Amino acid sequence: MTESCTKKNHSSDNTTPCSAHETCQDLHQILITSEQIQKTIERLASSIQDTYADYDCVMIPVLLKGAQWFANDLSEALNHDKFQFLPISVSSYQGGMQSTGQVRIDKVEKIDISGRPVLIVDDIYDTGLTLKHVKQWFESMEPAEVKTCVMFEKDCDHAHEVALDFVGLPVPDEFIVGYGLDYQEQYRELCCVGILKPDLIEPEDRIEYAQPVS
Ligand code: 5GP
Ligand code: MG
Numbered sequence: 686m687t688e689s690c691t692k693k694n695h696s697s698d699n700t701t702p703c704s705a706h707e708t709c710q711d712l713h714q715i716l717i718t719s720e721q722i723q724k725t726i727e728r729l730a731s732s733i734q735d736t737y738a739d740y741d742c743v744m745i746p747v748l749l750k751g752a753q754w755f756a757n758d759l760s761e762a763l764n765h766d767k768f769q770f771l772p773i774s775v776s777s778y779q780g781g782m783q784s785t786g787q788v789r790i791d792k793v794e795k796i797d798i799s800g801r802p803v804l805i806v807d808d809i810y811d812t813g814l815t816l817k818h819v820k821q822w823f824e825s826m827e828p829a830e831v832k833t834c835v836m837f838e839k840d841c842d843h844a845h846e847v848a849l850d851f852v853g854l855p856v857p858d859e860f861i862v863g864y865g866l867d868y869q870e871q872y873r874e875l876c877c878v879g880i881l882k883p884d885l886i887e888p889e890d891r892i893e894y895a896q897p898v899s
Contacts, residue, residue: 690863690877692719703876711872712862712879717854719876722836722864723758725853729834730762732851736832737802743768744796744803744828748775748819751808754865754873755836755853759806770806771796777815782860782868782890788818798828808865809837809856813845820847836864837878 690709691700703709703719737743747756749772760770774791803823807816816833823831834851841858856878862868863875868886883891 690715690719690875690879692876703874705872705874705876708872709875709877711882711885712875712877713882715877715879716856716859716861717864717878721854722876722878725836726755726758726762729851729853730759733759733763733768733804733834734765736850737767737804740802741767742801744798744801745770746773746803746805746819746823747771748773748805748807748815750774750873751865751867752806752836755808756806759834773819775815775819782886786814788815790819790822798823798826800827800829803828803831804834804850805831806834808835809839809861810835810843810847810849810852811839811841813843813847816847817845837861837866 690703690706690712692703745756745768747753747770753772756770756772760768775788776791777786777788805816805819805823807819810816816835820831820833832850833847835849836853837856838849838852838854839856839858859880860868861878862872862881863878865873866878867873868881872881
């Protein structure tokens with residue numbers, strides 16, 4: 686039994702159960718609390734503001750769906766219209782627990798990033814396949830530079846190494862859910878991050894995740 690997931694109210698010092706309170710009961714263990722997440726967002730926003738102080742326009746592609754929750758909070762903390770968030774539909778997990786090994790960029794608005802700095806925002810750095818693919822894709826469009834920012838860095842061997850410029854928090858080499866990260870499209874709304882109870886994971890996914898990523 687885990688303690689429940691709570692969120693601090695902006696207007697007072699009280700905490701309330703997060704909006705996904707019921708699914709929070711599905712966690713075997715909470716790894717990161719909502720409070721840790723909020724502190725991390727403030728730290729990252731301040732570091733990003735310092736880094737881009739001399740620029741008047743920064744393009745921020747956000748890798749959907751997972752990074753949307755992180756990007757919303759980051760955008761609120763950065764609070765400046767020079768940071769232009771650009772949602773991009775990318776997938777490599779497709780609902781299961783292991784990367785498919787292929788990255789799909791589904792739809793991107795026509796954008797002109799030539800001569801501008803780009804900061805790619807993703808939820809988690811796992812194998813690195815997604816980030817590496819997307820980074821190369823943006824680099825081919827002649828921006829001023831391309832940097833990367835992830836909320837979580839998994840403690841594993843990253844088969845596809847990518848230099849990270851801004852990192853939120855380390856997480857163990859486990860399949861985690863919450864704060865944008867899903868299992869079969871559930872648990873994204875959790876305001877904390879944790880590990881699911883094993884009996885909620887389909888038997889075939891349990892086997893898959895136990896095998897090394899090739
Ligand atoms: P990659 O393996 O390419 O670094 O990660 C690709 C994507 O897989 C991440 O952006 C994230 O959406 C998803 N992913 C990676 N690790 C996890 C995890 O532990 N839990 C969940 N729910 N998604 C993950
Ligand atoms: Mg993702």
